[in-house]
Amino acid sequence: xxxxxxxDDDTAINELIKVNLELAYYKVVxxxxxxxxxxxxxxxxxxxxxxDVMMPEVDGYTVAKRxxxxxxxxxxxxxxxxxxxxxQNKVQGFNIGVDDYLVKPFEMEELLVRIKALLKxxxxxxxxxxxxxxxxxxxxxxxxxxxSIEINGKIAKVTPIEFDIVNLLMQNYGNMxxxxxxxxxxxxxxxxxxxxxxxxxxxxxxxxxxxxSNGKKYIETIYGGGYRLIPDGVAEKTK
Numbered sequence: 001x002x003x004x005x006x007x008d009d010d011t012a013i014n015e016l017i018k019v020n021l022e023l024a025y026y027k028v029v030x031x032x033x034x035x036x037x038x039x040x041x042x043x044x045x046x047x048x049x050x051x052d053v054m055m056p057e058v059d060g061y062t063v064a065k066r067x068x069x070x071x072x073x074x075x076x077x078x079x080x081x082x083x084x085x086x087x088q089n090k091v092q093g094f095n096i097g098v099d100d101y102l103v104k105p106f107e108m109e110e111l112l113v114r115i116k117a118l119l120k121x122x123x124x125x126x127x128x129x130x131x132x133x134x135x136x137x138x139x140x141x142x143x144x145x146x147x148s149i150e151i152n153g154k155i156a157k158v159t160p161i162e163f164d165i166v167n168l169l170m171q172n173y174g175n176m177x178x179x180x181x182x183x184x185x186x187x188x189x190x191x192x193x194x195x196x197x198x199x200x201x202x203x204x205x206x207x208x209x210x211x212x213s214n215g216k217k218y219i220e221t222i223y224g225g226g227y228r229l230i231p232d233g234v235a236e237k238t239k
Contacts, residue, residue: 001025001026001027002026002027002047002048002119003026003027003028003029003044003045003046003047004021004026004027004028004029004046004047004048004049004050004115005028005029005030005031005037005040005041005044005046005048005049005050006018006021006028006029006030006031006049006050007030007031007033007034007037007040007049007050007051007052007055007060007063008030008032008050008051008052008055008081009032009033009052009054009055009056010052011032013052013081013104014030014032015030016108017050017108017111018030020108020111020112021112021115024112026115029044029046033055033056033057033058033153034055034057034058034059034060034062034063035057035058035141035143035150035155036136036141036150037049037051037063038058038063038066038067038143039135039136039141039142039143040135040136041063041067041070041073041076042070042072042073042133042135043133043134043135043136045072045073045076046076047076047077047119047122048076048077048078048079048115048118048119048122049067049076049077049078049079050078050079050081050111050115051063051064051078051079051080051081051098052080052081052082053080053081053082053083053084053089053093054082054083054084060080060081060082060093061092061093061096064078064080064093064096064097064098065096065097066145067097068096068097072133074097075122077099077100077118077119077121077122078097078098078099078100079098079099079100079101079102079111079114079115079118080093080098080100080101080102081102081103081104081106082101082102082103082104083103083104084103099118100114100118102114133171134170134171134173135170137170137173137231138173138230138231138232138233139151139152139216139218139231139232139233140170140218140229140231142163142166142167142170143155144163144167147159147160147162147163148163149163149166149208149209149212151209151212151213151218151233152212152214154212155212156208156209156211156212157208158205158208159204161186161201162201162204162205162208164185164186165182165186165198165201165202165205166205166229168181168182168185168186169219169227169228169229170229170231172229173229173230173231174228174229174230174231175228176222176225176226176227176228177226177227177228177229178225178226179195179198179225179226179227180226181226182198182226182227183195183197183198202219202221202227205219206219213233215235215236216233216234216235216236217230217233217234217235217236218230218231218233220234
């Protein structure tokens with residue numbers, strides 16, 4: 001089944017497009033902000049992206065540029081949605097590598113026709129068949145370009161090492177990752193003497209996540225074993 005990613009911060013429009021695409025037998029993934037949208041593009045490798053221009057924090061032009069600069073997503077067709085019907089805005093999008101433009105308000109039938117035409121023109125092996133990297137799951141979105149973690153719209157900057165640790169936990173979300181595996185995958189060696197190094201980094205990661213987590217805990221310590229990432233978080237126990 002062809003997979004389409006819809007990135008639009010307008011909840012109503014996002015849902016309207018999703019419902020209509022699903023009625024046309026497409027599989028649909030949605031995002032309400034640019035960071036999560038780009039993460040989903042890399043994670044889900046959709047066959048086509050419907051991308052809004054006017055979004056807070058990260059606009060559609062920036063997302064499109066990131067998509068085109070990324071090796072795994074650079075060939076995915078993009079249809080850009082915009083309320084801006086000015087030539088320079090369209091030129092800006094086309095210069096980045098956007099494939100088509102649709103000005104709001106638009107008829108859903110026109111969007112469906114353009115999607116069908118773009119998919120036929122691209123004639124690629126579906127991106128969704130390719131092995132994917134997990135960059136967003138539950139409340140958590142990783143932003144590799146800035147070494148940041150986003151949780152429900154709030155962002156925490158981390159160091160490259162801290163990011164690599166969280167990324168490793170994300171790839172194995174829901175499962176325990178042993179201290180030995182963290183040392184081997186992140187630092188390139190395994191040593192019982194270096195376990196304290198992991199504890200220190202985990203403490204720093206948790207401190208940063210706590211500032212944006214609204215009281216939830218996302219990393220569980222499994223004593224004598226390792227660590228597990230819980231994408232939806234668990235409420236902190238009160239004494």
